[in-house]
Amino acid sequence: MDITKFPNIYEQQKRNRRQTIIIMAAFVLFFGFLGYGFDLFFFGVDPFGLVYEDAPGFPIGTAFALIAGAIFASWGLQSGAVAVLNSSRAYPVPENDPKYRTLINIVDEMTIASGLPRPKLYIVPDPDPNAFATGKDPQHSYIAVTEGLVEKLNREELQGVIAHEMSHVKNYDIRTMTVVAALVGAIFLLSDAARRMMFYGGGRAGRRSSSRGGGGGAIVAILFVVWLIAMILAPIISQLLAMAVSRQREYLADASGAELTRNPLGLASALEKIESSAEPTRAIKRGSAHLCIVDPLGRKANFKEGAIADVFATHPPISKRIMILRAMAYSFQS
Amino acid sequence: MLGIILLVVLGIIIIWVIAKYNSLITLRNQVKNGWKQIDVQLKRRHDLIPNLIEAVRGYMQFEQDTLRMVVEARNAAVAARGPAEAAAKEGELTQALSRLFALFENYPNLKASENVKQLQEELTSTENKVSFARQFYNDIATKFNIAQQVFPGNIIAGMFRFTPAELFEVTVAAEREVPKVDLSLKK
Numbered sequence: 001m002d003i004t005k006f007p008n009i010y011e012q013q014k015r016n017r018r019q020t021i022i023i024m025a026a027f028v029l030f031f032g033f034l035g036y037g038f039d040l041f042f043f044g045v046d047p048f049g050l051v052y053e054d055a056p057g058f059p060i061g062t063a064f065a066l067i068a069g070a071i072f073a074s075w076g077l078q079s080g081a082v083a084v085l086n087s088s089r090a091y092p093v094p095e096n097d098p099k100y101r102t103l104i105n106i107v108d109e110m111t112i113a114s115g116l117p118r119p120k121l122y123i124v125p126d127p128d129p130n131a132f133a134t135g136k137d138p139q140h141s142y143i144a145v146t147e148g149l150v151e152k153l154n155r156e157e158l159q160g161v162i163a164h165e166m167s168h169v170k171n172y173d174i175r176t177m178t179v180v181a182a183l184v185g186a187i188f189l190l191s192d193a194a195r196r197m198m199f200y201g202g203g204r205a206g207r208r209s210s211s212r213g214g215g216g217g218a219i220v221a222i223l224f225v226v227w228l229i230a231m232i233l234a235p236i237i238s239q240l241l242a243m244a245v246s247r248q249r250e251y252l253a254d255a256s257g258a259e260l261t262r263n264p265l266g267l268a269s270a271l272e273k274i275e276s277s278a279e280p281t282r283a284i285k286r287g288s289a290h291l292c293i294v295d296p297l298g299r300k301a302n303f304k305e306g307a308i309a310d311v312f313a314t315h316p317p318i319s320k321r322i323m324i325l326r327a328m329a330y331s332f333q334s
Numbered sequence: 335m336l337g338i339i340l341l342v343v344l345g346i347i348i349i350w351v352i353a354k355y356n357s358l359i360t361l362r363n364q365v366k367n368g369w370k371q372i373d374v375q376l377k378r379r380h381d382l383i384p385n386l387i388e389a390v391r392g393y394m395q396f397e398q399d400t401l402r403m404v405v406e407a408r409n410a411a412v413a414a415r416g417p418a419e420a421a422a423k424e425g426e427l428t429q430a431l432s433r434l435f436a437l438f439e440n441y442p443n444l445k446a447s448e449n450v451k452q453l454q455e456e457l458t459s460t461e462n463k464v465s466f467a468r469q470f471y472n473d474i475a476t477k478f479n480i481a482q483q484v485f486p487g488n489i490i491a492g493m494f495r496f497t498p499a500e501l502f503e504v505t506v507a508a509e510r511e512v513p514k515v516d517l518s519l520k521k
Contacts, residue, residue: 098452105459112371113466115364115474155458262469 016172028069035065076182090122126283132291160267163257246290268325368471475499
């Protein structure tokens with residue numbers, strides 16, 4: 001392998017830094033949009049004159065939502081990794097347990113091979129083989145593997161998986177993906193809370209629009225519907241986003257992982273083993289599915305290619321990943 | 335006006351030289367670190383071998399020659415001076431060890447021993463660490479060398495007398511040799 005392949009990683013790092021900022025900004029703006037809806041329809045305040053002509057007043061809903069959005073977003077960046085680890089009930093690897101000796105050694109090996117700081121190693125209590133990496137940057141990174149992975153994979157295969165995760169760390173994929181995981185979680189909570197609020201506080205909007213009547217009413221109604229749809233669809237849209245940002249990363253992490261171990265077949269046979277145990281990884285929740293090396297939900301979409309898979313799959317088809325790794329091994333030898 | 339432009343251009347050039355120089359220094363330190371990492375792992379490997387020999391001696395009464403060869407190869411590797419000699423001796427040690435590991439297959443009791451299993455895992459891992467440390471060293475040294483050779487980095491490198499880093503190569507003849515396959519059916 002030659003050194004000229006490295007720029008790919010640096011481009012990916014740059015792209016990830018940029019993407020993280022865009023995602024966080026979009027998230028805050030989306031919060032603001034929902035907040036302004038509350039101002040309009042529940043508090044009857046519209047200082048920018050978007051709907052009501054004279055409804056001055058401080059847009060408390062917008063302000064609150066923007067601040068909350070910013071807090072959420074920076075929380076997602078700072079503590080998203082811990083939240084993801086907690087949600088899968090992962091525990092720090094027991095350093096003295098001989099069962100995990102090989103795994104710990106492999107993480108050390110990959111730390112040396114990549115020249116990065118050592119990620120903290122966590123174990124997810126689940127018999128299904130799977131693994132993910134999370135964190136803010138390589139200095140604050142975590143690799144988590146399931147108990148099943150340690151049990152079912154041999155040394156070479158484990159090395160392939162850890163190298164794959166290490167590449168996610170090196171590429172800053174972990175930053176983007178962790179922020180997405182945290183924010184998808186936040187949107188779920190928010191849309192839930194918003195639905196409750198509408199239930200209890202739905203009276204005021206009705207009063208305001210009926211007191212005005214006339215042409216404004218139609219626009220208000222349309223906007224209200226748009227706002228409602230946005231709020232209901234938010235969880236779905238945010239999940240689609242999570243899927244879209246994760247797929248093409250897997251190929252790159254496979255390739256640069258193989259570059260670390262110089263042994264693409266290790267990861268290829270690991271993927272084969274992981275695929276053959278088709279049980280879903282129950283400990284890993286829907287919100288962090290896109291972080292994993294293979295889809296923990298065992299969704300059909302991840303085994304196919306095509307338009308539907310392009311929208312709904314978080315991961316590229318495993319058979320294709322294995323094929324590419326095999327081809328890589330062949331070119332290593334020649 | 336011209337003076338100001340010249341001053342600005344000069345300022346930009348100085349800043350650029352400083353940045354380039356600093357990046358070369360950073361790379362050089364990474365190269366040094368990479369080299370040290372190889373040493374750390376080699377030392378660890380040397381420390382592990384006596385433990386392994388002690389653990390297996392009891393099981394392998396009839397393999398004293400192989401054991402002695404491992405110990406000798408280990409001592410030669412510890413005594414080696416300079417990267418070229420070290421590389422050669424380490425290569426010989428690797429071969430002696432792999433011969434020993436191959437013999438383990440003949441001793442089921444030995445293979446079942448938890449202690450030996452752990453030592454073998456530690457040694458395997460250390461071997462891997464040595465080769466990954468070399469791999470990383472070679473990658474970073476190549477990067478350092480390229481940065482010194484491409485234009486305009488070569489100007490800075492020449493100005494401050496940077497020297498290219500030596501790559502870690504397989505110097506043992508046996509490691510490079512193509513294995514001979516004997517297909518004649520002699521006994």
